[in-house]
Amino acid sequence: MRGFFAGAVVAAMCTGLALPGQVTERPIPRLVQQDGRFALMVDGAPYLILGAQANNSSDWPEMLPKVWPAIEYLHANTLEVPIYWEQFEPQEGKFDYSQMDLVLAQAREHHTRLVFLWFGTWKNGSQHYMPEWMKLQPERYFHVKNKNGEAVDSPSPFATASLAADTQAFSEFIRHLKAVDPDRTVLMVQVENETGTWGALRDYSPAAQKLFDAPVPGDVLKAMNKEPQPSAANWQAVFGSEAEVCFHAWAVATYVNKIAAAGKAIYPLPLYVNAALRDPFKGAPGSYESGGPTDNVLNIWKAVAPAIDILAPDIYLPATASYLKVLELYHRPDNALFVPETLGSASAARFFFSALGMGAIGYSPFGLDYTRLRPQFEGDNEDAKDGFLKPSAQNYRLIEPMMRDIARLNFEGKLQAVSEEEGKVSETLHFGAWDAVVSYGAVRNQAAKGNPTPLGRALVAQLNDHQFLVTGLYSRVDFLPTGAGKHRQFLRVEEGTYEEGAFKFLRILNGDQTDWGLNFSSEPEVLRVSVATY
Ligand code: DGJ
Secondary structure, eight states: OOHHHHHHHHHEEEEEOTTTTTOOOOOOEEEEEEETTEEEETEEEEOOOEEEEEOOOOOOOGGGGGTTHHHHHOSSSSEEEEEEHHHHHHHTHHHHOHHHHHHHHHHHHHHHHHEEEEEEEEEBBBBBTEEEEEEETTTTSSSSEEETTTTTEEEOOOOOHHHHHHHHHHHHHHHHHHHHTTOOEEEEEEEEOOOSSOOSOOOOSSHHHHHSSSSSOOOHHHHHOOOOOOOBBBBBHHGGHHHHHHHHHHHHHHHHHHHHHHHHHHHOEEEEEEEOOTTTOOOOTSSSSSOOGGGGGHHHHHOOOOOOOOOEEEEEOOOOHHHHHHHHHOOOOOOOEEOEEOOOOOTTTTTTHHHHHHHSSSOBBBBSSSOOOOGGGGGHHHHHHTTTTOOOOOHHHEEEGGGGHHHHHHTTEEEEEEEOTTBBBBBEEEEEEEEEEEESOOOSSOOOOOOOOOOEEEEEEEEETEEEEEEEOOOOOEEEESSTTEEEEEEEEEEEEEEEEEEEEEEEEEEGBBBBBBEEOOOOOOOEEEHHHH
């Protein structure tokens, strides 16, 4: 049974809601926080987005048949798909709901949830999804000006006409969504896409310059932990070499917040903004897209864009240290970790577990559909065609059947998950009276030496003092009592599957299957493990 329907059945049993078909209205998805941890509540219980983002030009009637089979193959429970402003408002004030209605209907047929991506004023720093009637009036819907006074390929956050038009269109989109989605197929909405500007650090138009030379607003000073300044302290005086990027972040966040707030007042779905990142170790201004929620300006975004629930990193950094650093930077007491775009490669797929280990509410590799011709995957060979989906499918095939348990255990703070790092053959997770030792590249009783390429990942959740849910891929997990002079013995290692949200016993593992720890290969395997000391 696929995630959406299974989840609905479980939720229905727990909450007394009616089953799909009978349902007219379900609770609005919401983000909750408890003891510094977050959960996305869907149908009354924590939910984990096992997402796949469609390619940019996939949300057209003739393309969707190339999207759903990929979602099916992946065992993804959520499709992230754009809503194009240019398609939605082809003429000023005339709205076309046909595509969003179509995707919604097809998502329900495929028992898949949605995250809608509002490709509005910004798409990757440009205004390429503004409708034609706007593109043809660049004086009214104007661009950022660079230092030489030339327009760059990026919308100005000071263009009040663009802001008014986007606010109206986004509000209309949200209003319609509220009307047609009582069963909450749509879980969240992304406001804009990778806001900010490439090719200039900020807007240098005379009007923007005037604001840049004016005192920094008090809320920004406070958010950035700057002492109250002498009254004349402008952006340059306060932020020095970061002045331009801080100013642009303030301007963009202020603009986006107005759009988000208007939508939220109509229908309070969780809203997020995705970030084109800077290198977390050496991201100097000019080397990244300025203005979006990069890690150095998260506090500005948090202060001036309260209508945005989550600032979410698009992680395309393949290096382990950079990837993990980004997860750490966006996992904050005031920000739920959500990875709305990332690499789906074999080497990066393990980071899904790292994200879970930092309490992520969702994860979604980019471009996972069959619309794009990939030379290396052309041809009739089904295996080859699915090659680029396989790493993500491995993760989701494993986690999707127990998604509700994983989301709940994580929200309760009982779950830890990790992935293999180069040169680190083992690591220890602490659970009260027990340590779980995760190792990589261990064969029988030989010492772990790491996998030839780091693919390992493991997840351990504490069910009670001496019982754990354990799973992973390309890794070994063992338990050690923390008490001095004690040894571990397995009381019972149950292999099972998850059906309709419940662990179903298959067999007891013993002998070769447990004598050197609990070993996970490329196949999905879930264990319920009871341990004791002797
Ligand atoms: C990040 C953007 O947010 C996506 O829409 C897409 O353009 C990818 N980059 C690259 O394919």
